[in-house]
Amino acid sequence: MRLSQLLIATLREDPADAEIPSHKLLARGGYIVKTASGLYTYGPLMWRTLKKIIEIVREELDREGAQELMMPMMHPKELWVRSGRYDRYKADGILFTLQDQKGSEYCLGPTHEEVITDFADTLINSYKQLPVNLYQIQDKFRDEIRPRYGLMRGREFIMMDAYSFDVDQAGLDEAYAKMDRAYRRIFERCGLEFRSVQADAGAIGGSGSEEFMVIADSGEDSILYCEESGYAANVEKATSIAPEAPDGGPVKDLEKHETPDIRTVEQLVGFFSMSAGAMAKTVLYKATWKDEDAVVAVMMRGDLDINEVKLVNALDCLAVELCDEETVKKVTGAEVGFAGPVGLPEEVRVLADLTLKGRTNLLTGCNETGYHCLNVNPGRDCKEPEFHDLRTAKAGETSPDGKGPLKQARGIEVGHIFKLGTKYSSAMQATFMAENGKPTPFVMGCYGIGVSRTAQSAVEQNNDAAGIQWPAPIAPFEAAVVCVDVKKEDQVALAEQVYAELKAAGIDACLDDRPLRAGPKFKDMELLGFPYCIYVGRGAADGQVEFVVRKGQQKEDLPVADAVAKLKAALGR
RNA sequence: CGGGAUGUAGCUUAGCCUGGUAAAGCGCCUGCUUUGGGAGCAGGAGACCGGAGGUUCGAAUCCUCUCAUCCCGACCA
The missing domain is CATH 3.90.960.10 (YbaK/aminoacyl-tRNA synthetase-associated domain)
Structure with missing residues (x-):
């Protein structure tokens, strides 16, 4: 991709409504533009990143045998009444509702347990068809009381939601373990520093649940963890060994x-x-x-x-x-x-x-x-x-396993996995014929990843004063070849050559052939945050280029062949 | 929803207190110069000051209502 052909519009100043670094940088880089509160348009660069995250998610879920499908975003109210969740979601104000011409009521899907359960009930009739794990990646709608921090808490956002169907609890445990593995690989591949923690299941319900938290000071969640034992939990869920308190002694008169x-x-x-x-x-x-x-x-x-x-x-x-x-x-x-x-x-x-x-x-x-x-x-x-147990556990108290003190950190919830059991299948009478010949409710799990939130979390964790430092696997481009002065024929020729070589090596590179002065080009590259840059400038005549690793801004003047080799090595090509 | 704040050009802001018909920087367009760290000069386009009422000879400025946006609390990926 030639950047002269791509819509890139960077801002020199932070937008007034952005608070945290990732939001400021994404807005300044033209990655996202606010359409309304909690609603954002993803620009071409942002969409490239989102597609890469989506592809990673897809690969890892498919690897565990999950199957992708697509459900409607608009749901009939009746389905939500059947599951018993309509009142609660409506009372919480989370649900966007609408009517068709006839006055029939619908909502925009905030999550899809109802639709998938109905789907499974229709299509899955026998235990022989199980287990099944179905997922989709699409927009979700939640009328958040307070949209916040750009993509971190939007009212429309991209989510991967998966639903597992099993014959029994043991099957669910296995499906859950598979998703846990897939999630770890997904967030590792996205280059995130994260931690999985025990969590409260909240409105979704069910027995076990774990959240995947990206560690960041701007995170909205508080987590407690023990380095000695590996115990980690959301404060909502965390327990600890309570500090000692003096005993009251023998019973005395009131x-x-x-x-x-x-x-x-x-x-x-x-x-x-x-x-x-x-x-x-x-x-x-x-x-x-x-x-x-x-x-x-x-x-x-x-x-x-x-x-x-x-x-x-x-x-x-x-x-x-x-x-x-x-x-x-x-x-x-x-x-x-x-x-x-x-x-x-x-x-x-x-x-x-x-x-x-x-x-x-x-x-x-x-x-x-x-x-x-x-x-x-x-x-x-x-x-x-x-x-x-009604107590809030605190940092400094002893981990419930007794192995060490609890420490506290802030986290951004990018993923959540739940063991639902039969909560929805029972409520909606979604059953299959079991081996014993009896209709049996599905044992379900559900699993979510906030895709757009994950993208912004990556920025929140990877930036410096000059801009973004994308992890290579989810960067809009893995590398940029910057022709510093497009009026210099030797620079243009060399930049084109390097660009062609990178493309031939299977590297997702872009060529910055925009007719700008050198200063703005450097600034843009730092702000946009592509992981590797090869600057073709003054040294072009002698075959010398500058190789820059965005993270840490390490710069090196190298012969062009060495720079290309170094870049390939860095990306493992 | 409760508490706090803000709406002036594409972006960031000044002007508002003390009413007199809108200003700057960035960005954008044209030309010349410059050309490896957000260039210089000259020229230009662009906002009925969120909206609606009201007060006034006169409102960006004062008053009322409304809408929108952001921040702090309860929800969630």
Whole structure:
């Protein structure tokens, strides 16, 4: 490709609406142009990169026996009602919905469990046809509450979504393991530094799930990992060995103490000269289920924090949010800061973190403004709470396997794999005839890769002040031959020759034959970030060129043959 | 959706407080010069100042509403 024939428009300044380096650089390089919030047009260069990622994804999935197909992006509402997800997705506002001329309702697919399950039910009738793993690569639509950071969180984005169908759990485990392998190869080939972590399954549901995280400070997710054991999990899911806290000792009599204006754990620590670990804070949440809401009380050791994702899972509800002040007053009869388990209305469910199990003589609120209780013993002074792991694990705590401390990092979720089980096949009565002659629901897995997000993640991880440093396998071009001055015949001739040689060697190279001055050409190449450049300039008459490796900007003046050889070697050709 | 902010030329911004009919840099077009690190000179095109009302003799500027965009929280690939 000759760059004079390609639409390239670089900007000298960062667009005002870009925040993180990858977004700025992609916008400056003309790779992406915003069409509306969360909607981007991929320019010709960007599309080259995306196609390369797509091809890598395709190769690795095909290698594991998955089959590509294509489903409609527009789904009938009825399918989503059948799976039971319509209400939740609609309530979350994620679903784009539309109507046809007759008034029939549709949505734009945010994910395709419904369609694929329906498809499988139609086409797969016998266990003899299983296992099957089907995937597609296409645009997804999600009306994100807050689109962000360019392609990182768009409302329309390119996703690979795969769905496995098996006769039983063992089959699913195998399908899942295959996808795990494929994902690792995919992200390695894309040149990303990533980590797979245990994850919460969220709205998708199912039993096991792992996320593939690209490590980056701008990542929206927090992950905890242990270098000694290899344990790694999203904070939403992570567990740890809780830090020690002083024991409450033998059960003592309940005491009520006046604590004017003492509301927070920190204030209590000072007031009672007790460690936070001896206290139990009680936090009121409003939990939402499909058909009802309820206030629940959650008890957590004073030195630890509640993990709302774990709380949602423990309650098996759709969402939780902190109660507002008014509700707290109504339920506890006291102002915020004095809630406790003693004397709460009978209908309020009380949950407590496992770290409180068996602990005695807790300091809690009294449900009376200005008072706290000492020596609260659940079971004696109030009803026995339901114990669950509700705690947010933190860096510095010990990994749950006990092998070392947890460290924290930020990550961009580029892939997620789920063991769904029969959640969708049961809901939608999608069955096959099993060996025993009985209709049996498919045991399913689902798997996603954010393709456009992966592309931007690669930029986020590979850039410097001057621009992008694409990993070679996903760069728009593997190499550029830059004719520094297109008015010089010797330069043009040599550049053409080098370009032809690279093409002949099977290298995806471009020729920068644009009639620009040298300065802008250098700047453009650095911004656009092709991994290798051969600059054909002043030395052309003597057969000398400059070979530049974009990552690190190492420059070398070499005889042309050596530069070509070096480039071929670098790309393994 | 709650909180914060911003909309002026293709891009980045000034002007707004204190109303008087829009400015600069980059980019773009033409010409000459220059030619290995975002060139110089000369000329030129390009915005009814997000939109709608209102106040006023007069509104980019003040007021109201609206739309859009970005950032911080809850969702997700």
